[in-house]
Amino acid sequence: MRDYFHHLADCLTAGLHGGEAYTAVLSSEDSDFVRFNHNEIRQAGHVTQHELAVDLICGRRHAGGSVSISGDAETDPARLATLVAELRDRYGTLPEDPYLLYSTAVHSTERRGENRLPDGKAAVAEIQQVGRGRDLVGIYAAGGVHRGFANSLGQRNWFSTYSFNFDWSFYHAADKAVKTAYAGFDWDSRAFARKVSWAGEQLDALRQPAQTIRPGRYRVYLSPVALHDLVNLLSSEAFGLKAHRTKRTPLLQMIEGGVRLHPALSLLENTRDGVAPNFQEAGFLRPDQVPLIAAGRYADCLVSPRSAQEYGVSTNGASAQETPESMEVAAGPLPADEALRRLDTGVYVSNLWYLNYSDRNACRTTGMTRFATFWVQHGQVQGPLNVMRFDETLYRALGENLVALTAERELILDPDTYYGRSVRSGRVPGALIEDFTFTL
Amino acid sequence: MVDQVERRFAEVAPRADFCSLRYVRERSEQIHVRQDVVQPAVGAESCGAMITVRDDGRLGYAATSDLTAAGLRRAVQQALDWAHRPTGRQVVDYAKVPQAPPPRGEYRTPVKRPWSSLSLAQKVDLLRAECRRLKTDDRVVDWMASLWHNKVETLLLTTDGGRVHQMIHWLLPGMQVSANEGPETQTRTLGGHGYARQGGLEILDDVGFYQAAPQLAAQALELLSAPNCPTGVQDVLLAADQMILQIHESIGHPLELDRILGDERNYAGTSFVTPDMFGTYRYGSELLNITFDPTRPEQLASYAFDDEGQPARREYIIQAGILLRPLGSATSQSRAGLPGVANARASSWNRPPIDRMANLNLEPGTSSRAEMVAAIDRGVYMETNNSWSIDDSRNKFQFGCEYGRLIEHGKLGPVVKNPNYRGISATFWRSLKMVGSRDTVGVCGTPWCGKGEPNQLVRVGHASPACVFSNVEVFGGAA
Structure with missing residues (x-):
């Protein structure tokens, strides 16, 4: 696919008129999707999709468009020529864009994944084998995901990965279940068996009588997955420069009022250790790391080229959405195997669900507990907890009420498949928090 | 392209019990003006086909953006492979699903003012004018106006002679204004970005696009100095642009039959509704009448056939408060032994159809807005959803709105910010006390209803009047 993309880029270059430039991004995947219910x-089925997005530029005027491509060298160049003609018409109509910025320094890169995926049939058979006698529900997604960047200056960037995600x-x-995921690049039956064994143990704990608690404040332990859910809510607008400058960030009190989170809390956009490409759609490369919150204080913003131009700062290679793609939360001192003991009496939360803001200015969030969430007394699991709604400001939960973060962190490969398979990831510890507010 | 695809399907269709090809070509154009600057105008065309094969009671699919004969042939082989793989049992034995007659028909969105009737420059000028009207004060820190138009062509072909061709045009007008003072930012939007409808540029008049800007800006500024919504158990009057969310989350999703059958338990969730409830369960007060209606031409999710070729009809889902039928497609109906609706829908060519909402509407009642306000001694009027959260059984919910006003002794009172309320679906609708008349109805829709594994976003429509609910737990922002 890489060579074919470069061929299409050459076709685009050859079709330019005087004074024109372009940037182009390929998004491509070739994936198996197998969905299970009751094992x-x-x-x-299988999905093969390729899309090419082109921004055609002439001076400060430009127009963007994308088309599905077939991978067939007989038909795609004509399709691209039609797209370019449409874009040429459009940019001629549009005013100059004062915030247009694209990379003019040529930095070609390549990161080619190796396909070591198991045969889909074998993986499905193994899944159904471990699900025998159990009520297993979920999805196995596997295959190649490819991203390419090209521009008329000759820059070429390529990223491909071959991964599976069994979620x-x-x-x-009823609603009592344990959720987990086995994701990676090499299918290891022994590692999968360990995951299954862990899930089986949790499932046994769910067989105890369900517990109900009254609304109120409780000490909680958030698993790495649950903490990832919480910080993931911040991803959409908390860290972008545009949200910062337009005062729409939910962390506004950190910027305007000097509010600080717990000094143990540090968040990082860690492209170096993530699984996403290190280039973005205007051709800028991403630095290895961008600190977002350092020791509880707001640090840097993610800055897209457009925001950089608008606000007169340098871009740090963020996407147009200015959202983290490889979010990392620093580890703490708490050994994970001591979490229950240190929780003592409270709620052990494996998963959160459906998070949103109930007061954005106060970074107050609401959401539900889900899956294996347990009531714990004196370090002992008493039984699964019926689902509870929380409503809590993160300034408290990740500020004065944060007791400790675990020393161990979990790498979470995003199972999101809207439009295409995600390459986002997170590396997050568990968190012990006191006085966490449940409301319903 | 449609003719070519049709010819090629005839060439590549396999020998199997059944095979279908679902072709989708979606052309979209988005134009945004933010702070009077035209943002990068983006046009997109997504085009591909899904091949579905049923053989010996088993199903496999393959989707491809390669519509050449070779590409479709490859997809047919991949679909056959998945159908024939000797892996474990499939949930559905398609040999037992009753086969409907081959679907044949056409559908086309009625359009009064085509998208193309204005040039790109004219649309930009239109948006610039409205955007400018949002910047009314130095405290307005961000403001934008936008149009998102889509033209979706689908062709469903089946090896038993079915052919359904549908052409949908829809438009989502958007407007957003944020005002700030110190640590307080308040945002107002045009209907919570929920005024997507089928049709053309006439939608701009129908949703009041040209009148909205001054009021949205004034309200955003007003909210900056407004007190928080009070805490307590009170009546609420919900405007149509909040009712759509209430209907969507706490009626629509729990009634999706695939959720009830467990398909969604790993992702979107299950349902507090069980199959035995249909026909007898009191879902709401006698004022509650809910219809599944993909036949209303102005609504976002209208069609003549669903994505598996079932003909679309209006059906009562809840009548006089009694739960009648789930939102289940032909396959789910067969699995559950329950009636259903034509709602097998896919987000595009690259995802298989699953049970979805289409247009799910609350039928209007007889109360005028003035009568509803007058009937409330102590309560809160809430408008435009901005926060939504509900448990995985679709029971415990909490929703928030952009704008609220106190209602005291039957009169609208001061503005309050951060109006939120929470409740439990299973009992909430029984507190439905008044249903607004036709002049309070809002015809809304959103293209972002997420569900399914692999994940899918589909467009759904909701038309609803304003409604009054009694004894609701309301609250505001952090003290």
Whole structure:
């Protein structure tokens, strides 16, 4: 696919008129999707999709567009020529864009993943084998994901990865279930068996009588996945320069009022250790790391080229959305295997669900507990907790009420498949928090 | 392209019990003006096909953006492979699903003012004018106006002679203004970005696009100095642009039959509704009448056939408060032994159809807005959703709005910020006390309803009047 993309880029270059430039981004995947319910296959299939997005530029005027491409060298160049003609018409109509910025320093890079994926049939068979006698529900997604960048200056960047993500739950009854994921690049049956074994143990704990608590404030332990859910809510607008300058960031009190989170809390956009490409759609390369919150204080913003131009600062290679793609939360001192003991009496939360803001200015969030969430007394699991709604400001939960972060962190590969398979990831510890507010 | 695809399908269709090809070509154009600067105008065309094969009671699919004969042939082989793989049992034995007659038909969105009737420059000028009207004060820190138009062509072909061709045009007008003072930022939007409808540029008049800017800006500024919504158990009057969310989350999703059957338990969730409830369960007060209606031409999710070729019809889902039927496609109906609707829908060519909402509407009642306000002694009027959260069984919910006003002794009172309320679906609708008349109805829609594995975003429509609910737990922002 890389060579084909470069061929299309050459076609684009050859078709330019005087004074024109372009940037182009390829998004491509070739994926198996197998969906399970009650350990039986609900839907199984394969998706091959390639899309090419082009921004055609002439001076400060430009117009962007994308088309699906077939991968067929007979038909795609004509399709691209039609697109370019449309874009040429459009940019001629549009006013100059004062915030247009694209990379003019040529930095070609390449990161080519190796396809070591298992045969889909074998993976499905192994999944159904471990699900035998259990109520297994979830999805196995696997295949190649490719991203390419090219521009008329000759820059070429390529990223490809071949990964699988089996995201599944074992259900006990009704809404009582344990959810986990096995994701990576090499299918290791022993590692998968360990995941299954852990999930089985959690499933046994779910068989105890369900507990109900009254609304109020409780000490909680958030698993790495649950803490990832919480910080992921911040991803959409908390860290972008545009949200910062337009005062829409939910962390506004940190910027305007000097509010500080717990000194143990540091968040990083860590492209170096993530699984996303290190280039973005205007051709800028991303630095290895961008500190977002350092020791509880607001640090840097993610700055897209457009925001850089608008606000007169340098870009740090953020995407147009200015959202983290490889979010990392620094580890703490708490050994994970001591989490229950240190929780003592409270709620052990494996997963959160459906988070949103209830007061954005106060960074107050609401959401639900989900899956294996337990009531714990004196360090002992008493049984699964019926789902509870929380409503809590992160200034408290990740500020004065943060007791400790775990020393161990979990790498979470995003199972999101809207439009295409995600290459976002997070590396996050668990968190012990006191006085966490449950409301319903 | 449609003719070519049709010819090629005839060439590549396999020998199997059944095969279909679903072709989708979606052309979209988005124009944004932010702070009077035209943002990068983006046009997109997504085009591809899904091949679905059923053989010996098993199903496999393959989707491809390669519509050449070779590409489609490859997809057919991949779909056959998945159908024939000797892996474990499939949830559905398609040999037992009753086969409907081959679908044949056409559908086209009625459009009064085509998108193309204005040039790109004219649309930009239109947006610039409205955007400018949002910047009314130095405290307005961000402001934008936008148009997002889509033209979606689908062709469903089946090996038993079915052919359905549908052409949908839809438009989402957007407007957003944020005002700030110190640590306080308040944002107002045009209907919570929920005024997507089928049709053309006439939608701008229908949703009041040209009148909205001054009021949205004034309200954003007003909210900056407004007190928080009070805490307590009170009546609420919900405007149509909040009702759509209430209907969507706490009626629509829990009634999706695939959720009830467990397909979504690993992702979107399950449902507090069980199959035995249909026909007898009191979902809401006698004022509650909910219809599934993909036949209203102005609504966002209208069509003549769903993505598996079932003909679309209006059906009562809840009538006089009693739950009648789930939102289940033909396949789910067969699995559950329940009636359903034509709602097998896919987000595009690259995702398989699953049970979805289409247009799910709350039928109007008889109360005028003035009568509803007058009937409330102590309560809160809430408008335009901005926060939504509900548990995985679609029961415990909490929703927030952009704008609120106190209602005291039957009169609208001061503005309050951060109006939120929470409740439980299973009992909330029984507190439905008044249903607004036709003149309070808002025809809304959103293209961002997420569900499914692999994930899918589909467009859904909701038309609803304003409604009054009694004894609701309301609250405001952090003290």
